[in-house]
Amino acid sequence: MHIPDGFLDGKTAVAGGILAAAGLGVALRQARLHLPPRRVPLLGLAAAFVFAAQMINFPVAGGTSGHLIGAVLAAVLLGPSGAVIVISAVLIVQCLMFADGGISALGANIFNMGVLGGVGGWAIYRVVGRLVKGLFGLILAASFAAWCSTVLGAAACAGELAASHTAPWSVVLPAMAGIHMLIGIGEGLITGLVLAAIARARPELLRPDAATEPRRSYGAIVAYGVSIALGLALFASPLASRWPDGLDRTAERLGFKAKAVATSIPAVLPDYEMPGIHWSVLGTSIAGALGTVVVFVLAWLLARVLVPMADPPDSTGPGTAS
């Protein structure tokens, strides 16, 4: 999902940069105000940890392998502001040391993975975690949020590419979202497994909220919310993008667009569309919603399997699960 230099045009890169600067600025301010000095080194170490963890390969079928992205894992362990700082640091180092992700696209990358992945993922994690209590709820919420943050980031990335006229919206969204709906399953699985293993070894590390952001600050919530909403409105809404234009729509109507997509994109649902419903906002939304429900059920099952393993009968871990 690291966008290299050259894919984003000037206005998109600047918009991404401003949104990322806003998000990172809020995160740094929050950390300066609320982070106890004792935990400052942890940010740097956590960034190094995310970097090192990304180098550990998880085998997938057919000799390929995937790795952790880590935004939601960082958000669960360090809180949303910590996650934004950590993921931004990882992206800055990857850009300046390894040319992984372009320097002109750095802002967009930080927005997609750090702000959207960290804060957006954390919000989903909190909402689901409120509904279901205990360690079971924590693992369920975290792995579901990890999937959502991956797909959200990919959708924003697709929107940025479409807004830059690099690729038409109708092709790039299904391609990016479809592939990342699969990658996100791996991300959710790894996040759940890692959190369960941490709960087994050091349960006290899973309660960062008390330490990072002691009192709720509505200013930060509003600032994060505005920057994410603006970003989604700019990048991830098909209405705001100028695509599809006239020629594009003709191609769509003639039907070779759908055919071209069908051959090249492995998606959860064939073509990322409900069979029978023509390519439309409705079809994408239904497919997306169905995928989300399926993943929620998968996350539920994962938590179901992991909680008894993480919670030996004699321990008094955080919230003995149902």
Place this chain on the structure above:
Amino acid sequence: MRHDFLDRYSRLDSPVHRAPAAVKLVVALALVVTVVLLPSSRAVALAAATIVVLAAAALSRIPWRFLVRRVVVLEPFVLGVAILALFQPGGWRLFLFLVAKCTFGLLVMVLLSNTTPFSDLLRVLKGAHAPALLVTTLSLMYRYLFVLVDEAQRMKRARASRTFTPRRTWAWQTMATVVSQLFVRSSERAERIYAAMCARGWR
């Protein structure tokens, strides 16, 4: 320590390596931004910029094979996204131009990262009044990156020497345990670092 691939050539000695880090960062950024803003009709300007960068690469005495390999390793994602550009009118031209632009960007960044130690770039950021917390996080990250990558590899070796046949079904569980242990160790190390920083009069 088998991870010297991280920034192997950044400490060579050449005119490019000796140039001030701030100048290199600004020049790299300017080059990339200019090329990003080029319309696809200006292929000549892109070629000219490429020649300038290639000349700098030659001056830097970094082995060509290494440069080419670094760029090629990063190329698949570029191609993967650029292919999507073919799905629109006039796609071929755009596709070729995108690949050329991205490859140029990669070359500039690979050259920058391999001629400038990261600690020098951090000093530039600090001089430019980047937020202190961000600079602290980045410097700590850079300092312990190698330590943690080393630690991860040590854990991997230890696991490999104790597991006879890695069972497919448990592979992910095992890897996740390794990742979680890595976090536990990182947070313990962070506590020790904080104690050490305080002992040396931090803040």
